[in-house]
Amino acid sequence: MNPDQSIMSTRDRIAQQLVGRSRELELVLAAVDAGRDLVLEGPPGTSKTTMLKAITAEWGIPLVFVEGNADLTPAKLVGHHNPARVLREDYSTDNFVAGPLVEAMRLGGFLYIEEFNRAPEDTLNTLLTAMADRRISIPRVGTVDAAGSFRVIASMNPIDDAGTTRLSTSVHDRLCRLSVGYQDATAERDIVSLRTAADPVPLPSDLRTQLLDDAVAVTRATRTHPDVRQGSSVRGAIDCVLVAAHLSVLRRVTVADDGYRSVLLDAMIVALSGRIHLDDAAQTTPEQVVREIWEEQLLLAAAATPG
Numbered sequence: 001m002n003p004d005q006s007i008m009s010t011r012d013r014i015a016q017q018l019v020g021r022s023r024e025l026e027l028v029l030a031a032v033d034a035g036r037d038l039v040l041e042g043p044p045g046t047s048k049t050t051m052l053k054a055i056t057a058e059w060g061i062p063l064v065f066v067e068g069n070a071d072l073t074p075a076k077l078v079g080h081h082n083p084a085r086v087l088r089e090d091y092s093t094d095n096f097v098a099g100p101l102v103e104a105m106r107l108g109g110f111l112y113i114e115e116f117n118r119a120p121e122d123t124l125n126t127l128l129t130a131m132a133d134r135r136i137s138i139p140r141v142g143t144v145d146a147a148g149s150f151r152v153i154a155s156m157n158p159i160d161d162a163g164t165t166r167l168s169t170s171v172h173d174r175l176c177r178l179s180v181g182y183q184d185a186t187a188e189r190d191i192v193s194l195r196t197a198a199d200p201v202p203l204p205s206d207l208r209t210q211l212l213d214d215a216v217a218v219t220r221a222t223r224t225h226p227d228v229r230q231g232s233s234v235r236g237a238i239d240c241v242l243v244a245a246h247l248s249v250l251r252r253v254t255v256a257d258d259g260y261r262s263v264l265l266d267a268m269i270v271a272l273s274g275r276i277h278l279d280d281a282a283q284t285t286p287e288q289v290v291r292e293i294w295e296e297q298l299l300l301a302a303a304a305t306p307g
């Protein structure tokens with residue numbers, strides 16, 4: 001990290017790459033700049049990785065990803081000795097293969113543990129030690145000291161409770177926390193517009209405008225449908241626009257054609273049905289939910305048409 005890069009100019013440069021999120025960016029930046037470790041709590045697709053990538057890129061440090069799941073043992077997090085080489089050469093620092101924790105500590109990166117609450121208890125304990133002491137000792141390797149910019153950033157999906165560990169108060173007590181939610185419709189439309197702008201398929205601008213409006217509206221509607229536990233993130237809207245654009249070319253459909261409606265429905269099925277998680281008690285299917293939302297959207301569109 002370059003010490004004379006002021007936090008304000010860092011914030012301003014990152015803000016230029018983000019749609020909205022100025023408050024969240026400030027809070028995350030203030031926390032990591034203050035040397036704190038942090039948990040980001042929010043559903044998928046709510047800018048967590050985007051913000052962390054931007055901050056680590058600004059600081060010129062690596063963002064080391066690790067997925068929290070039942071297989072993330074302490075040995076996987078810390079590293080292991082290459083067994084074949086141990087047989088030949090015995091244990092040495094040389095044949096130690098660093099895991100993501102040691103890599104992030106040595107390089108002064110952010111260790112980003114996604115779905116933190118899925119990691120086993122003993123793995124979390126290893127992490128707590130690294131966070132508290134900023135160093136760990138590894139048998140037959142020695143002590144690893146964390147470089148100054150090492151941080152632990154965890155993420156959690158608040159709705160995700162299957163197969164997760166109840167995090168102990170001692171874990172929560174060692175982390176700052178920021179909850180991130182979905183952005184408003186205008187911001188989501190801007191994100192979808194930005195992330196689909198490079199698509200090579202040339203679309204008439206009225207078709208593109210309509211697709212952006214519809215994709216964002218139907219994606220947002222998946223989050224409030226009564227049978228849905230967790231709806232689609234903005235990624236669903238991005239994919240919906242891209243799939244619909246290519247379908248409309250295949251089917252030679254313009255925005256004024258009747259065929260536009262089935263292009264929208266088919267794109268929604270492809271882009272959204274796999275991203276909808278139904279309530280356990282729901283007596284329906286994701287395809288059915290998508291169809292209901294589509295019908296609702298067409299009714300709204302018809303009501304909005306003058307004449």
Ligand SMILES: Nc1ncnc2c1ncn2[C@@H]1O[C@H](COP(=O)(O)OP(=O)(O)OP(=O)(O)O)[C@@H](O)[C@H]1O
Pocket residue numbers: 017018019020021042043044045046047048049050051114155191195234235
């Ligand atoms: N504020 C934003 N500005 C620009 N693009 C964004 C913004 N938020 C999200 N995106 C885009 O939306 C997609 C998902 O965002 P991101 O990967 O940051 O989500 P996430 O919170 O890390 O999700 P997950 O929990 O699933 O990992 C990416 O394509 C990203 O570029």
Ligand SMILES: [Mg+2]
Pocket residue numbers: 048049050
């Ligand atoms: Mg992410």
